[in-house]
Amino acid sequence: MRISFSSDRASTQAVDVVAVIVPQGKLAAAVADLDGADGFGGALAGAARDDTFEGRSGTTFWTPALGRIAARRVVLVGAGPAGVSDLRAAAGVAGRQARDKGAKSVALYSADTAFAGEGISLAIEAFAEGNYRFDKYKPVAQRKAPADELRFVGVAEDAAAVARAEALAAGQELARNLVNEPAAEVHPDSLAAVAEGLANGDDITVVASWDFDTIRAKGMGGIAAVGQGSDIKPRFVHLRYEPKGGAKAHVALVGKGVTFDSGGLSLKPSDGMMTMRCDMAGSAAVIGVMKALSASRPNVRVDVIFGAVENMPSGNSYKLGDILTMYSGKRVEIHNTDAEGRLVLADCLHYASGLKPDVVVDLATLTGAAVVALGDWYTALYSREDTTANQLLSAAGTCGEAAWRMPLPDLYRDKIKAEWGETKNTGGRAAGSITAALFLSDFVTTPKWAHLDIAGPAFLDTPLLHYVQGGTGIMVRTLCRWIHGLGE
Numbered sequence: 001m002r003i004s005f006s007s008d009r010a011s012t013q014a015v016d017v018v019a020v021i022v023p024q025g026k027l028a029a030a031v032a033d034l035d036g037a038d039g040f041g042g043a044l045a046g047a048a049r050d051d052t053f054e055g056r057s058g059t060t061f062w063t064p065a066l067g068r069i070a071a072r073r074v075v076l077v078g079a080g081p082a083g084v085s086d087l088r089a090a091a092g093v094a095g096r097q098a099r100d101k102g103a104k105s106v107a108l109y110s111a112d113t114a115f116a117g118e119g120i121s122l123a124i125e126a127f128a129e130g131n132y133r134f135d136k137y138k139p140v141a142q143r144k145a146p147a148d149e150l151r152f153v154g155v156a157e158d159a160a161a162v163a164r165a166e167a168l169a170a171g172q173e174l175a176r177n178l179v180n181e182p183a184a185e186v187h188p189d190s191l192a193a194v195a196e197g198l199a200n201g202d203d204i205t206v207v208a209s210w211d212f213d214t215i216r217a218k219g220m221g222g223i224a225a226v227g228q229g230s231d232i233k234p235r236f237v238h239l240r241y242e243p244k245g246g247a248k249a250h251v252a253l254v255g256k257g258v259t260f261d262s263g264g265l266s267l268k269p270s271d272g273m274m275t276m277r278c279d280m281a282g283s284a285a286v287i288g289v290m291k292a293l294s295a296s297r298p299n300v301r302v303d304v305i306f307g308a309v310e311n312m313p314s315g316n317s318y319k320l321g322d323i324l325t326m327y328s329g330k331r332v333e334i335h336n337t338d339a340e341g342r343l344v345l346a347d348c349l350h351y352a353s354g355l356k357p358d359v360v361v362d363l364a365t366l367t368g369a370a371v372v373a374l375g376d377w378y379t380a381l382y383s384r385e386d387t388t389a390n391q392l393l394s395a396a397g398t399c400g401e402a403a404w405r406m407p408l409p410d411l412y413r414d415k416i417k418a419e420w421g422e423t424k425n426t427g428g429r430a431a432g433s434i435t436a437a438l439f440l441s442d443f444v445t446t447p448k449w450a451h452l453d454i455a456g457p458a459f460l461d462t463p464l465l466h467y468v469q470g471g472t473g474i475m476v477r478t479l480c481r482w483i484h485g486l487g488e
């Protein structure tokens, strides 16, 4: 998508659609440039009012331009009470509208608040989010290309802001595509291959890419057990970004990479299994972050680690009552083969801790309990340490990815105490997302660690705000912003 800037009036933009951002209650002022005597002559505000459009956030009003202005159509996008985040959200709605109405070129215009710097980046990212489509499996005639031009009207060019946004949007798009692809396409081998494809022989390298035999030989009992039931055996991947000018911080990112979660012998019912190709969204996100960083190059060393596994029932599957010896040496009793993510993550977290980074962050579609608690919009954030938690919450807030901090009470540790081994992989129905996080915490040895349970927002069953259903690439932009902040 081409990003351009124009200092000409909104009414002279020869594009498919002019998207006008309308702060709530400020309709007349917002459309004044289009609604003058040389344009709609007052008819635009009038028609919008007749349609009860008043600029509430997320609402839109479409009209053909009928030759009154240079563009073919106009969409008014409600921004609610004004502010930069509202501009960002409105840009997202504009992107989604362009997608749904097949607009190829879009001019984005706000009479009220100017887009600048970070605001430009956020608007581009949101527009790209809204304009996303995954229709490669549709008949050719039904496939549509996304918009190919976004033009900022009355905004000064900012090449750096555009470059930042493009890097982030590309990383997020990769994550979304990986999540949306069927599990027959994205399986442990192909997921590993995509990650390894990001290596450039320069500042991004493949540090480790282990097959099943190596995983077992290294003692990664969690990854081996979960992956052994599938005909496609597990892979362990470690990529590194090493900044050229020296690093101001060192981060390790760990992603859950269950390319399909059938539940294993604790088989899921079909309803619950239907979307479980999304269970690698954590690793898709960290791969997306790596892709974004390869373009934006922060002064931070970033290690990306994931175990790619398929959780399947078969004659080789791991079983209930098994006692696994994990990479850290801990013995874990298996009470449910569907609580597989924490086993894969545990080995990755122990490995990541061994790299002695300043901080480890893991992302996982870990628990249905997180969805029950927070729904589709919020990532559940766990951390024992306020600095990292607040940094992540702040980065998420900036770019409109919602995160909510959850408690990690030691009081609940009893729930994962085992009878035979040291710990078990389920903690009962109550506080299921918390006990999963507590389980993970036992495999982290760095002082700073955060866990993001993205089971809700990683994959949408129905459209939400400007996101269409399917993968969202959630947390790619939050993590990139956070990492850039550490390098400044």
Ligand code: BES
Binding pocket: 261, 279, 336, 338, 339, 340, 341, 365, 366, 367, 368, 369, 371, 425, 426, 427, 432, 455, 456
């Ligand atoms: N991948 C699922 C969690 C999940 C559920 C992700 C819904 C996205 C949407 C995870 O592996 C799982 O099955 N968790 C179980 C754990 C339980 C058996 C302790 C769950 O949440 O039911």
Ligand code: MN
Binding pocket: 261, 263, 337, 338, 339, 340, 341
């Ligand atoms: Mn599961």
Ligand code: ZN
Binding pocket: 258, 261, 279, 338, 340, 341, 365, 366
């Ligand atoms: Zn899972």
